[in-house]
Amino acid sequence: MIPELGQFALVLALSLALAQAIFPIYGALRGRVELMAVAVPAARGQFVFVVCSFVALAYAFLINDFSVAYVAANSNTALPWYYRFAAIWGAHEGSLLLWVLILGVWTTAVTVFSRELPVTFRSRVLGVMGVVSSGFLLFLLMTSDPFTRLDPAPLQGRDLNPLLQDPGLVMHPPMLYMGYVGFCVAFSFAVAALLGGRLDSAWARWSRPWTTGAWVFLTIGIAMGSYWAYYELGWGGWWFWDPVENASFMPWLAGTALIHSLAVTEKRSAFKRWTVLLAILTFSLSLLGTFLVRSGVLTSVHAFATDPLRGVFVLGLLVAVVGGSLALYAWRAAKVRSIGRFELLSRETMLLLNNAVLTVAAATVLLGTLYPLAMDALGLGQVSVGEPYFNSVFLPLGLPLLVLVAIGPLLKWKSERWPELMHKLRGPLLIAGITLLVLSWWFWQVSLGAVLGITLAVWVATGSFEVVRQRVSGRRNPLAALRRLPRSIVGMALAHLGLAVFVAGVTAVNTFESSRDLQMRPGEAYTVGDFTFRFDGTQSIQGPNYQATEARIEVLREGKSVTVLHPQKRVYQVQRSPMTEAAIDGGVFRDMFVALGEPLGNEAWSFRIRLKPLVRWIWFGAVMMAIGGVICITDPRYRRLLGREAATRQGAVAKRFSEVRT
């Protein structure tokens, strides 16, 4: 009964989504207020029904209702309740439902936080979101119904893929989807602005916090995915240039470009057309990511579906949304004019270069991801594009970007003079110069890349500090000045500092990591650097739904025990598949990573032992970027200005109403 109710709720949600798509847009076109008024209640009603449907599926999972095919395929009575809950998005149908649910969250957030927007504009925004939601609800109901019954119901479920039985599963997909789907808001704002023909700095100011919000979630989502891969996929890498990772990285690159170009559009009324195009492209890349991951054209842990109908449907949706919005862009964008002028040496130019680099980076990832698919589809042979390609492309793209990151925020808008720039840059130049000299002295034989990477990290970090210092120093009361700094400046500085931390981490791991596969018998030891890893033997462990062999590895430094690691080899009872659970001792400056391989006879086991310096900085950096984004969103100026504009506009609307009435 409950599953049927869940399905029925989805049908109701679809009809409300259609209402939300059709009436407000048509109403905005004809200037009919009563039709536009449908937008908010339809959006909220739709959300309520999607929540009902989601709760119904969650209930089916929690009470182990194996008469629902999706539950039977992805759950098991032995699974702990939190994994049974997270198993909702452990496969295709449920993760699509999560997608729609999160779109509902964002749509409802728009209805709540944008009361001050002009009515026609808000109706168009919600209407566009309704179109997207209708498409996905149709997809869900027609090709991937999560509530299909199984008759007769099996006594036991097939269990969740053991790889997914991890706290990472509980958080990673929802975060990532919050990011993907959040760009739908920026997209809807852009399309609404194109529909209305009004594209000014107020528009940019409205969409900035939403875009940054989506970007924060995507950043966290990607970082969590990377961390999850690091400790769960077993072999200690943090990024594999797997097509599915690329699918999330492309919208991140485009979204990062969008955040920066929105800044120019808001402050200087420049780059307008480019910003709109970028908003459309960012969401298109999010959709492409969904398509690549969910249609089964890619093969990886993430790809669930192999039903060709699904692939065709998502592709159709992709073509409709991307093609439609680009056609609208081609039709309307000519009306939009940028008015802000700027000199060659100015913050605008820096942000333009930033956008050029980030867009080219996104394009190279796109090329590397789609080319093998195209080759295969055309029957030209099966190829793959691996890590070397991406590394050799990203290095030359990233270096100039890092140089610019420190300079851009120090420049004035519109025009800056070289001598002044040099004066502002003397601190960072001095510190980065000294770093370069010192590092070259020590490391130039070891690795040129390491010297460059660390120097650039220092350069970016000092540049970020310099932005804050120049606004504070020379004031009578520096502390008070620090407290009065605009939040957007603080957020930006923190995010750029996060980038520096990230770069330092990546450089250290790539250059100074040591990794070794070896075999040990109980009592034997392996020494790397200062650390000695001693294998003390294995024992059997019984988990809730698996059995494991656990090794004991004691780590010693100068004869003293540092830590004891317990890597495991698990066999899950239902799916009978082995799983490596690596043991990691994390630290600020280094991680020790031990994975248990296989028994080699004679009590000997194979191990993979890795010492990874600064690896955590990679995720620290990402978290700092995200926190920086959050600080930017809380800048009171977005609310203040919105309030003031709304006040004047509501006055105008009220006036017009009274004119209509009389």
Added chain:
Amino acid sequence: MTRRRKRLVLIGLLMAGVAAAAMLALTAFQQNLLYFFSPSQVAAGEAPPDYPFRLGGLVVAQSVKRVSGSLDVRFQVTDGNRSIPVTYTGVLPDLFREGQGVVAHGQLDADGVFRADQVLAKHDEEYMPPEVKKALQVSDNDANPSRSSGGEP
């Protein structure tokens, strides 16, 4: 500089940058494209010598041999028609098993042995790497043309 000049400089710079990036990407692309070959194709000499590629198929039953005292492994990969010997040093992935599908990354040496530096076996019991599936289907069809090609290998 006039505004027009400035704009031209800016556009020129951007174009040069994008062109350089495109050049770079395409060169990197050419150099790093990895082809996939089935054991039959390798046996027929279609795979390039001294150049890395990916080899996929099923691990032949009872072919996995460990060299005692080291992490060296030898095994055979087959598509049903031909099989190719593979050597690898290191820890094998969790789902590496005889009779299962694998994809190995490496180079063919002069004696026709494939030296793998990476072995992938996917993390799903039902999962078959699509290249392997296709390679098996092709060899299946060659062997008995009467059988339908859509059948699961």
